[in-house]
Amino acid sequence: MADTILLVEDESAIREMVTFALERAGFSTVATADAAQAQAVIERKAPNLILLDWMLPGLSGVDFARRLKKEEGSRKIPIIMLTARGEEMDKVRGFELGVDDYVTKPFSPRELVARIKAVLRRAAPEGEEKPIEVEGLWLDPVSHRVTAGGTPVELGPTEFRMLHFFMSHPERVYSRGQLLDKVWGNDVYIEERTVDVHIRRLRKALVAHGHDRLIQTVRGAGYRFSVRS
Amino acid sequence: MADTILLVEDESAIREMVTFALERAGFSTVATADAAQAQAVIERKAPNLILLDWMLPGLSGVDFARRLKKEEGSRKIPIIMLTARGEEMDKVRGFELGVDDYVTKPFSPRELVARIKAVLRRAAPEGEEKPIEVEGLWLDPVSHRVTAGGTPVELGPTEFRMLHFFMSHPERVYSRGQLLDKVWGNDVYIEERTVDVHIRRLRKALVAHGHDRLIQTVRGAGYRFSVRS
């Protein structure tokens, strides 16, 4: 679930400072010193955002950014440029390249983190998610609300995500492992039995209006959300 | 939230002069030399106003303005044309394009800033003028006043903007980060937890008439303004 940030910066002092700040802010970070290494990381790890130093040995940050924005695989990854003071005048050129934001050195860790979050927020599709309905059970992703026959259903965050996933993928069995991936995130280390507990909590919240029957156990396989009994 | 002005001007001397004047007047500015670069900046930064030179290399200012007023994404951005003396006769044509004002070279920085402010003032109140009411809670953007059941509610500026935003976007969850973007502005970098404090202040001001229940916490997601409990 944690976003991965790739930092491309040749000065090791800045690299360490930034890495430390990002890790503390809950990001997963990878740091490289030049474009070549960075390219390898991008292909292997598919980072969610790239922090790119303006001046780099070998291929410059500007050229590298241009190349990234041309390649199909990396075009959509947001880029934040790290520039020194005197380089500010070239901002236009950067924006023309499709760079998403700039941070001018020296910068505070807080500002950097805030800008990263802002860019990630803007990059994320502000989904026009429509409410889902099944047999009088409504789930509205926008208002983050669930109602059964008009009356509100109280759900914890995990149960909400789980129900949301189930309702958008009905009539299909998911193993506990798959549910951990889909509902919790790709890189979590949790007991598979824990899924049972959350299934229980979800059913408990739905039982008042009889909607718990929609959450079905498939013995030996996992769970399924289905209208048919 | 400082307004961002995009300047499109091919003469670098004028570009620097105007940039300096605008920065000193508290605007955030981006300058480009031609229409192609400007287009990129518009898409990235969504400036609040565009200063457009009448004569430009490549696509002329007139043609560029026409295109901007045709595109959905840029139609609403006000445009001020920079013209030399002899070109005044064409003003009529320009106003037909939907250009908002003209400034004739040579102009004083003071005059330019004044015109920009005037245009922004005229453009800003776009439909967000009417009072909003929810369950006896009134917010009037014009008089900048809030009343609950007839009696006035004391709010700080930030709380007012926040309530205004909430009341015009009800039944929808906003994360702390989104609220920072929407209520504080795009270029401000503040701790997300600060949102909590302002939520608290807003609730405190509304509690006297029981309207604090409209500001709802959605655990793990953010806050929501909603009539329903």
Add this chain to the structure above:
DNA sequence: ACCGTTTGTAACATGCTTGTAATATATTTC
């Protein structure tokens, strides 16, 4: 320059959520 107000942050308090383990119940297998 002064004073009251507003604002952002830190620190502390509180309540909910969550993952796990332990126990109970159901289903299959032999």
Add this chain to the structure above:
DNA sequence: GAAATATATTACAAGCATGTTACAAACGGT
């Protein structure tokens, strides 16, 4: 029918998200 296996249920403590308060810096008007 007993053992083996799979799922259901419950209880709980540790962690985490949010609520709340206090305070100092910044701001705005005079």
